[in-house]
Amino acid sequence: DTAVSQTPKYLVTQMGNDKSIKCEQNLGHDTMYWYKQDSKKFLKIMFSYNNKELIINETVPNRFSPKSPDKAHLNLHINSLELGDSAVYFCASSQVDRGRSYNEQFFGPGTRLTVL
Amino acid sequence: GQSLEQPSEVTAVEGAIVQINCTYQTSGFYGLSWYQQHDGGAPTFLSYNGLDGLEETGRFSSFLSRSDSYGYLLLQELQMKDSASYFCAVRDKSYGQNFVFGPGTRLSVLP
Numbered sequence: 001d002t003a004v005s006q007t008p009k010y011l012v013t014q015m016g017n018d019k020s021i022k023c024e025q026n027l028g029h030d031t032m033y034w035y036k037q038d039s040k041k042f043l044k045i046m047f048s049y050n051n052k053e054l055i056i057n058e059t060v061p062n063r064f065s066p067k068s069p070d071k072a073h074l075n076l077h078i079n080s081l082e083l084g085d086s087a088v089y090f091c092a093s094s095q096v097d098r099g100r101s102y103n104e105q106f107f108g109p110g111t112r113l114t115v116l
Numbered sequence: 117g118q119s120l121e122q123p124s125e126v127t128a129v130e131g132a133i134v135q136i137n138c139t140y141q142t143s144g145f146y147g148l149s150w151y152q153q154h155d156g157g158a159p160t161f162l163s164y165n166g167l168d169g170l171e172e173t174g175r176f177s178s179f180l181s182r183s184d185s186y187g188y189l190l191l192q193e194l195q196m197k198d199s200a201s202y203f204c205a206v207r208d209k210s211y212g213q214n215f216v217f218g219p220g221t222r223l224s225v226l227p
Contacts (some may be wrong), residue, residue: 033214039203043159043217055212090158096213101208103149103166105215107158 023091032074118219144209
């Protein structure tokens with residue numbers, strides 16, 4: 001019973017390509033996130049999304065876009081991939097209810113993206 | 117903006133006690149969390165402090181002083197399996213209540 005799952009686990013692609021990473025959570029949480037972890041292990045939030053609001057880290061290039069077909073899914077689309085996009089991308093979820101937020105985030109296993 | 121500082125590396129022996137400090141600067145502090153990440157794995161939640169004081173969960177405890185913008189994670193009775201990276205993360209009101217993660221502390225537990 002995987003709580004937060006991501007596919008694929010590994011993604012190797014050429015510069016300039018467009019790719020997507022899928023994320024699903026079966027915890028019934030209302031908020032999902034995407035994080036990027038670089039080679040130095042810095043973990044940076046890219047997006048948070050619930051059914052009402054998308055919050056975007058202003059440092060994220062607009063080549064990155066989240067897409068949520070429903071409450072349990074938040075996919076990450078990346079256009080025109082660049083070498084610097086190589087990193088591990090983590091999806092996460094938590095329950096944020098009426099302003100009283102639950103502070104535990106559940107992370108997916110990560111997707112290691114390598115851009116050649 | 118926000119900034120967090122943690123020691124980059126800590127080394128200790130099995131059975132010892134280790135403290136990992138975290139100092140932060142943020143404009144809208146809401147709470148401090150700690151996460152553990154083993155090599156090749158995903159971050160996993162350890163603890164959260166919204167108020168000053170000590171929170172204890174088994175061998176791990178976390179402390180927060182809001183007036184000092186400081187917190188720490190205390191790991192007792194260290195085991196080899198505790199070798200991992202530990203991240204503090206600040207929940208920031210001015211950032212949509214999202215978490216900003218520190219740079220991480222690599223803990224190595226020696227036999």
